[in-house]
Amino acid sequence: MVLSDIEKYQRNLEAQKRWREKNPNYQKIWHQRNPEKSKKYGRDFYYRNWEKRKLESKMRRRRLYSKNPIPIIERQRKFRWKTKIEILFSYGGNPPKCACCGEQELGFLTIDHINGDGAKQRREATLGRGGHIFYLWLKRNNYPEGFQVLCYNCNCGRARNNGICPHKKSMVGKYEI
Ligand SMILES: [Zn+2]
Numbered sequence: 736m737v738l739s740d741i742e743k744y745q746r747n748l749e750a751q752k753r754w755r756e757k758n759p760n761y762q763k764i765w766h767q768r769n770p771e772k773s774k775k776y777g778r779d780f781y782y783r784n785w786e787k788r789k790l791e792s793k794m795r796r797r798r799l800y801s802k803n804p805i806p807i808i809e810r811q812r813k814f815r816w817k818t819k820i821e822i823l824f825s826y827g828g829n830p831p832k833c834a835c836c837g838e839q840e841l842g843f844l845t846i847d848h849i850n851g852d853g854a855k856q857r858r859e860a861t862l863g864r865g866g867h868i869f870y871l872w873l874k875r876n877n878y879p880e881g882f883q884v885l886c887y888n889c890n891c892g893r894a895r896n897n898g899i900c901p902h903k904k905s906m907v908g909k910y911e912i
């Protein structure tokens with residue numbers, strides 16, 4: 736008797752079904768018998784489901800957020816502040832202070848690019864407009880050199896006075912430049 740491909744396939748399927756009925760833990764047996772395949776299968780499964788799981792966790796976060804956003808916002812705020820404090824301590828000493836005028840008010844302190852090429856560097860590292868993402872970048876890159884703590888006054892003053900804080904080179908009366 737010659738079997739067609741479809742018949743062979745059906746026979747195999749039935750044999751497989753019978754074997755599985757006899758061995759209820761057939762999945763486990765298969766994994767033990769095919770360790771390499773099993774590993775590969777697990778890996779493939781992991782990657783196939785990567786996007787799905789990412790989406791699921793995003794939706795879960797979204798659901799939680801829409802139910803009660805306050806604790807999530809509060810947690811984010813705390814995390815961002817904690818990161819900023821760590822950065823200020825790493826670059827501004829203990830307690831952190833402005834490298835120019837000595838201001839210690841945390842609400843005024845920020846990170847300044849010593850060479851004044853912040854915008855360029857941020858563009859290259861795609862760090863957005865600075866702020867939290869920039870602070871995280873500093874942390875992840877092990878606090879690279881070239882940055883210092885300044886207060887906003889000295890930081891903005893430098894930017895407007897060719898890189899020298901007006902505390903050091905006054906702009907008073909300089910109505911023309
Ligand atoms: Zn200052």
Ligand SMILES: [Zn+2]
Nearest residue numbers: 835889900902
């Ligand atoms: Zn200054």
